[in-house]
Amino acid sequence: MKNDNIHSVIALYCETAVFDSENLASLVSENDQKYKTQKKPLAFSVFGGEKAENCIGHLRKNSVAVYGDVYEAVSCLGATYAYYHYLKERSDVVDDAEVDVASVDAILEKARQDGRSFLLANEGQAVMKAAGIQIPQSRIARSLDEAVRWSEAIGYPVVMKVVSRDILHKSDAGGVALDLSNKNEVIDAYQAILRNCRAYKADAVIEGVEVDEMVQSGTETIIGARRDKTFGPIIMFGLGGIYVEVMKDVTFRALPLNRKEIMSMVKEIRAYPLLLGVRGEEKKDVDRIVDTILKVGAIVQKCHGISDIEINPLVVYEQGQGVKAVDVRILLSNVKKGA
Numbered sequence: 001m002k003n004d005n006i007h008s009v010i011a012l013y014c015e016t017a018v019f020d021s022e023n024l025a026s027l028v029s030e031n032d033q034k035y036k037t038q039k040k041p042l043a044f045s046v047f048g049g050e051k052a053e054n055c056i057g058h059l060r061k062n063s064v065a066v067y068g069d070v071y072e073a074v075s076c077l078g079a080t081y082a083y084y085h086y087l088k089e090r091s092d093v094v095d096d097a098e099v100d101v102a103s104v105d106a107i108l109e110k111a112r113q114d115g116r117s118f119l120l121a122n123e124g125q126a127v128m129k130a131a132g133i134q135i136p137q138s139r140i141a142r143s144l145d146e147a148v149r150w151s152e153a154i155g156y157p158v159v160m161k162v163v164s165r166d167i168l169h170k171s172d173a174g175g176v177a178l179d180l181s182n183k184n185e186v187i188d189a190y191q192a193i194l195r196n197c198r199a200y201k202a203d204a205v206i207e208g209v210e211v212d213e214m215v216q217s218g219t220e221t222i223i224g225a226r227r228d229k230t231f232g233p234i235i236m237f238g239l240g241g242i243y244v245e246v247m248k249d250v251t252f253r254a255l256p257l258n259r260k261e262i263m264s265m266v267k268e269i270r271a272y273p274l275l276l277g278v279r280g281e282e283k284k285d286v287d288r289i290v291d292t293i294l295k296v297g298a299i300v301q302k303c304h305g306i307s308d309i310e311i312n313p314l315v316v317y318e319q320g321q322g323v324k325a326v327d328v329r330i331l332l333s334n335v336k337k338g339a
Helices: 024-037 050-059 070-089 101-113 119-131 143-154 182-202 242-248 259-268 274-278 286-301
Strands: 010-012 041-047 137-143 158-164 178-179 206-213 218-226 234-239 250-254 306-316 324-325 326-334
Touching: 010 024, 010 070, 010 119, 024 041, 024 050, 041 050, 041 070, 101 119, 101 326, 119 137, 119 158, 119 259, 119 306, 119 326, 137 143, 143 158, 143 182, 178 182, 182 206, 206 326, 218 242, 218 286, 234 242, 234 286, 242 306, 259 274, 259 286, 286 306, 286 324
Parallel strands: 010 041
Antiparallel strands: 137 206, 158 178, 158 206, 218 234, 218 306, 234 250, 306 324, 306 326
């Protein structure tokens, strides 16, 4: 208690033949009060039989941190330690990002008029543009000639995807073609996409075929945000791509945030060393990740018509080369503006 270099203590007890079980409760209570007076957390681990268990039950009713397992006692102090650092490091400063809310609201209103509760891929990209989030070059082709023209304007290789409110899972419908490197491949892909999608769902309304820049490979991450009924606006970051459901390497925060908190969030994922560069790779553009998390958070806070956003993958390139939001999914809420 008198040593300034000791800030907390775990006391371990084990019931033996010579152990004074009768006085255990008073002994624990007395020491608990002494350490509280010194403002040093004290946790007890008491291992034993029926008398020890009865002692634990009695002491817990009096708000003493006593446990029947040493791991629980360590976990208790660990939580206290984490909370101490949270209070020490937290800040009431909030960073913001600009969003063209009027443009986003117009996109959402059009979707509602169409009877949809989600945005199409090109609409999701428009929302990203309204928040200044970098996306691949993209155009909507409504004819074969346009498909070729947009592909050559963007530059090969390109990706093509069907645009239809009736086809949500484009790959299942054969509505996606990747790595198209010349005019002939674009022509074949355009025709194949229309043919496949009509076979998949004959009555589907096909608005066109999206022609996208073929994004260069990088580190795939995920950013998500939603309006949670309990916690309000929250945001998620983690390792993305096809592994997100398997690895579940993600972290969450409640909004609003500042850049320091977002940086702590990024560092929490197990895959963070990948962003620092491994086996000779260059460090990734972590600053642009922080920017993008801030911007996605601003969208879900300011645009009340959006309930969920998911960017997967957000491809991260080397330091200074930025990020690109490749696939964006946005769901609409029933919350009216100003609610």
